[in-house]
Amino acid sequence: MPIPPSPGRARATGVRPAPDSVARRTLAALERLGGALGTALLALLLLVGVAAVAAASLAGVGLLLVPATLRAVRALADRERARLGRWGAELPSPGPVPDGLRTALTDRTVLRDVGWLAAHATAGFAVSLLGICLPIYAVRDVTYPLWRSLLPADLADDRPWWWAVDTGAGQLAVALLGLGWAALTVGLAPVLARALDAAARRLLAPPPGADLSLRVAQLTTSRAAALDAHVAELRRIERSLHDGAQNRLVAVTVLLGAARRSLVRDPAAGEELLARAQDAAELALAELRGVVRGILPPVLADRGLAEALDGLAAGCPVPCSVAVHLPVRCPASVEATAYFVVAEALTNVARHSGARNAAVDVRREGARLRVRISDDGRGGADERSGSGLAGIRSRVEAHDGTLQVTSPAGGPTVVEAELPCGS
Numbered sequence: 001m002p003i004p005p006s007p008g009r010a011r012a013t014g015v016r017p018a019p020d021s022v023a024r025r026t027l028a029a030l031e032r033l034g035g036a037l038g039t040a041l042l043a044l045l046l047l048v049g050v051a052a053v054a055a056a057s058l059a060g061v062g063l064l065l066v067p068a069t070l071r072a073v074r075a076l077a078d079r080e081r082a083r084l085g086r087w088g089a090e091l092p093s094p095g096p097v098p099d100g101l102r103t104a105l106t107d108r109t110v111l112r113d114v115g116w117l118a119a120h121a122t123a124g125f126a127v128s129l130l131g132i133c134l135p136i137y138a139v140r141d142v143t144y145p146l147w148r149s150l151l152p153a154d155l156a157d158d159r160p161w162w163w164a165v166d167t168g169a170g171q172l173a174v175a176l177l178g179l180g181w182a183a184l185t186v187g188l189a190p191v192l193a194r195a196l197d198a199a200a201r202r203l204l205a206p207p208p209g210a211d212l213s214l215r216v217a218q219l220t221t222s223r224a225a226a227l228d229a230h231v232a233e234l235r236r237i238e239r240s241l242h243d244g245a246q247n248r249l250v251a252v253t254v255l256l257g258a259a260r261r262s263l264v265r266d267p268a269a270g271e272e273l274l275a276r277a278q279d280a281a282e283l284a285l286a287e288l289r290g291v292v293r294g295i296l297p298p299v300l301a302d303r304g305l306a307e308a309l310d311g312l313a314a315g316c317p318v319p320c321s322v323a324v325h326l327p328v329r330c331p332a333s334v335e336a337t338a339y340f341v342v343a344e345a346l347t348n349v350a351r352h353s354g355a356r357n358a359a360v361d362v363r364r365e366g367a368r369l370r371v372r373i374s375d376d377g378r379g380g381a382d383e384r385s386g387s388g389l390a391g392i393r394s395r396v397e398a399h400d401g402t403l404q405v406t407s408p409a410g411g412p413t414v415v416e417a418e419l420p421c422g423s
Helices: 007-011 022-058 063-085 101-106 108-142 144-150 153-157 168-204 213-265 267-295 298-303 305-315 332-353 389-398
Strands: 320-325 358-365 368-375 402-406 413-420
Touching (some): 022 063, 022 108, 063 168, 101 108, 144 168, 213 267, 298 332, 305 320, 305 358, 332 413, 389 402, 389 413
Parallel strands (some): 320 358
Antiparallel strands (some): 368 413, 402 413
């Protein structure tokens, strides 16, 4: 159940949640259509291969290729499931194709994958191509008066329009047509994206009564990751208390004992020891407060994720911009995990990246919270190098989320986490 927004959030500075604009919705729809067009092209190529294998099998020479073809169909269908999971509820993979030719050809999930392949390679390709062509037409026509004079005469006359464009009025008509294409893009692109996603979800969703053993295995893995993350957090707290506050308190005890013995013989030295003991006690108290804030920052519980991330960015040595788009607050566990991801990622940016700028973008997309941290540093981040990325991954996967790290040599580095946050 969504948590109502904090009353104090309206006066925050630096991080302002804002409703999605028309431009943002259109860009998101075009991104989804672009992803769908990519899988549709692959589906079209694979459909040709499936047809060839089917024809060869009828002749009795292509049966050996059927299992490999079905595995390729399953791999592409799983890729589409992963793409759809980025924009809504996850679609679990049915797992490997069953062994045995007869069993595989009669499996319901395999048949649904083949049906999706045929639909996506034809109707899906046409719809996604239409959605991508609309903004291309808009840019081409709106800018036509600017670049027409650069074309050779024969190319300038070879036009796709139904009227003469060699006059100013004709060129203005082309530009107005481009505005029409732009309006059609804004109105139609989100509709096409939703229609494609809905059709793919119907075909790729597990059939009623499907075996849920894979989902049970995923939940078992998530539970193990949650336990590991819990143990790691307890160890971190123990190390912080043992290496920090505990040593300070031992020093306070030693100084108080020395001051007690010195007060009779040398009051001035005793006063100095008491002052040192007070300083050590204050440091111990500050470290205890730091440990408590590391468990769950008070600002996160009191004012929400936006202001908590604002505080993280303000304390980061690297200049960091933060954008948070949350119409309502997410569950406390989701906010705590998102805060941990950003805190660890910014720590890595400050220590290892050599970046000049960093950016944090947090937005809710359907039933998922998307957290994206990017920097312009040297790149080359590796989970196996002890940079903290493994801890981020375990924390995210413990919450049944996903983590993607892109860090080529030379940069930039992008850490993107997606967390389920309810409907």
